[in-house]
Amino acid sequence: MNSLASADTSLNERASLLGWDCVEFWVGNARTTAGFLMSAFGFECTSYAGPETGVTTKASYVLEQGDIRFVVSGALSADSPIAEHVRKHGDGVHDLALRTTDAAAAFRAAIERGALPVREPWTEADESGVLELAQVAAFGETVHTFVNRSGYEGTRLEPGYLADNLPSTTVGPSVGLTRIDHIVGNVEKGRLAEWVGFYCEVFGFDQLQQFDDAQIRTEYSALMSTVVWDGAKIVMPINEPADGLKKSQIQEYIEHYDGAGVQHIALRTDDIVSSVQALRDRGVRFMRVPDQYYVDAKSRLAAFDLPWADLQRLNILADQDRDGYLLQIFTETITDRPAVFFEIIERRGAKGFGEGNFKALFEAIERDQDRRGNL
Ligand code: FE2
Numbered sequence: 001m002n003s004l005a006s007a008d009t010s011l012n013e014r015a016s017l018l019g020w021d022c023v024e025f026w027v028g029n030a031r032t033t034a035g036f037l038m039s040a041f042g043f044e045c046t047s048y049a050g051p052e053t054g055v056t057t058k059a060s061y062v063l064e065q066g067d068i069r070f071v072v073s074g075a076l077s078a079d080s081p082i083a084e085h086v087r088k089h090g091d092g093v094h095d096l097a098l099r100t101t102d103a104a105a106a107f108r109a110a111i112e113r114g115a116l117p118v119r120e121p122w123t124e125a126d127e128s129g130v131l132e133l134a135q136v137a138a139f140g141e142t143v144h145t146f147v148n149r150s151g152y153e154g155t156r157l158e159p160g161y162l163a164d165n166l167p168s169t170t171v172g173p174s175v176g177l178t179r180i181d182h183i184v185g186n187v188e189k190g191r192l193a194e195w196v197g198f199y200c201e202v203f204g205f206d207q208l209q210q211f212d213d214a215q216i217r218t219e220y221s222a223l224m225s226t227v228v229w230d231g232a233k234i235v236m237p238i239n240e241p242a243d244g245l246k247k248s249q250i251q252e253y254i255e256h257y258d259g260a261g262v263q264h265i266a267l268r269t270d271d272i273v274s275s276v277q278a279l280r281d282r283g284v285r286f287m288r289v290p291d292q293y294y295v296d297a298k299s300r301l302a303a304f305d306l307p308w309a310d311l312q313r314l315n316i317l318a319d320q321d322r323d324g325y326l327l328q329i330f331t332e333t334i335t336d337r338p339a340v341f342f343e344i345i346e347r348r349g350a351k352g353f354g355e356g357n358f359k360a361l362f363e364a365i366e367r368d369q370d371r372r373g374n375l
Contacts, residue, residue, distance in 0.1 A: 017098050017106070017203070019233035020180050021147040022062075022069040022157065023265060024095035026085045030074030033091065034061035035167060036334075037070065040282050041342075042175030047161040051076070055160040058082055061167075062157050066178035068267060071095075071157065085141060090337040093262035095135075095143050096183060098234065103146040107134035113202040118143050126159035128152055139187050139195055139238075140260030173278035181266040181345050182227075182235035182353070186253045188260055192224055192240035195260075199228040199236065206231060209352070213242035216358045221366055223250045227353065237353060239263065249366070252374050256337040264330070264341045272327045272346035273307060276314045279344070285332045289315040290363070300356065301325060304348075319356040324349015328357065338372065 027033040037043045043063035050059040057080065060073040073094075075083035085094060100106045104121040111117055118135040125131070132148040156163075187195050199205040205228040213222040222242035229235040241248035253263055269275040276286070294312045301318050304325050311318060316329045328345040345354075 016101050017230055017234060018101065019099055020069075020183075021097040021099040021145070021149075022071050022095075023093055023180070023183070023262075024071040024073060024097065025091065026082045026094040027072055027074055027091040028086050030059045030061055030072045031167075033074075034063060034072045037063050037072065038167065039170045039172065040279070040284050041065070042170070042172060042177070042278065042282065043068075043070065044169050045166045046155075047157055047163045048166055049157075049160040049162070052165070053160055053162045060161070062161060065175065066268075068177055068180055069157075088258050089141070089261060090257065090339060091335045092257060092340055093142060093265075095145050096138065096262070097145040097147050100146045100148055101150065103132040103134040103148040106146040107136065110136045110202050114198070115202045124159045128154045128156055128159075131158050133158075138198075139185050139191075140257075142185070142261055172282045175278045175282070176269050176271060176275050177267045177344070178270060179268045181268040181343075181347070182237060183265050184237045184239060184263045186239050186241075186250050186257075186260060186263040188254055189241045189251065191260070192226060192238060195238050196226045196228055199238075203228075203230070205229055205234070205236075208235065209237075211355060211358075213244075215355065217242070217244060218359055218363055218366065221246060221248045221369075223248055246366075247369070247374060249369060252369060253339055257339045262340060264343050266328075266343035266345050269344055269346050272316055272329070272344060273310045273314065275344055275346075276316055276329055279331075280314065286315055287330045287332060289317060293317070317354060317357040319350065319352065319354045321350045321352040323351055326350040326352065326354060328354050338369075338374070 034045060038045060043065045045061050046064045047062045049055040058073045058076060060071055063070045073082055107121050116137040118137050121134040123130050123132050129152040131152040134146045135143050138144050208227040208229045211225045213224050216223050222244040223239050224242050225237050225239045227237040239250050241250035297318050298308060301320055306318060316327050318327050326347045328343055331342045333339055333341045
């Protein structure tokens with residue numbers, strides 16, 4: 001415990017953050033969202049908590065693929081905070097849980113540096129040992145739970161979750177997603193600097209990249225974005241809307257989600273052509289990319305020998321930076337409100353986020369905005 005550590009020691013030095021622990025979604029019906037993530041995205045359900053396991057506050061499914069762990073939770077009564085969250089935001093991400101070596105130290109360091117407490121450090125114990133947890137507020141109603149698993153054996157999420165009587169694994173082509181690449185937050189106009197400051201000052205993160213609205217704009221829509229990271233595994237681009245001729249897609253998110261929140265989760269694959277083919281075979285819908293994009297992309301990325309026919313057939317985007325190239329694709333929103341979506345990404349050296357694709361992506365998004373009458 002580092003209770004005497006000075007306030008200028010960052011959280012990350014005092015209770016090192018080891019990476020993502022899990023991402024918890026709060027949804028209207030956990031059973032069906034879990035089923036959707038299993039059938040469409042190829043996740044496996046590895047444990048469940050609910051009335052049948054002695055948990056009376058929520059129904060909750062743990063879904064895993066590669067090193068990715070999602071938790072999908074639904075309310076069991078109208079007075080549940082999950083029900084309130086869903087009423088306000090629709091289905092969305094509630095918790096970006098971070099693995100740490102000392103949850104109490106991480107909590108104290110964060111609070112000293114200006115984070116708002118959500119739940120003081122607490123422990124959960126069962127025959128596997130003791131799990132140490134604490135929770136602070138992030139943007140909007142999103143939270144970060146600090147999770148210390150060093151005293152908790154095995155792979156179970158936490159006490160109350162059992163691997164009995166789970167929904168069976170779906171039949172379908174293997175998707176091959178391996179890990180979380182980055183998680184993007186949308187914040188209200190004018191609040192980007194504040195949240196970048198939060199992650200840099202409170203969490204000890206660094207700024208990795210910055211894009212202003214001159215770089216990320218189309219004829220109609222613009223945004224500003226700054227990427228913060230822990231120097232290793234936790235990578236978080238944060239967006240704020242900027243003025244364009246029409247409504248920014250970030251502003252559309254803020255209005256429909258009713259505040260700041262997680263916009264997309266990028267999931268890594270080692271073979272994006274196989275992954276996207278499998279996802280399409282399983283029924284996942286992706287944003288459409290105009291054919292003209294590939295005429296431009298082939299000349300932009302002429303230095304690389306890429307499977308252009310497959311990329312174009314599957315609507316996969318390509319971009320490069322000085323370290324190599326990346327391939328990426330974005331799903332349509334997975335929520336009823338135009339809010340949360342997934343990105344699938346394969347990196348071949350490149351460390352960027354597809355800046356060269358923003359224009360192509362935005363034009364695709366704007367076609368969908370137009371269809372919803374929001375452009
Ligand atoms: Fe992304």
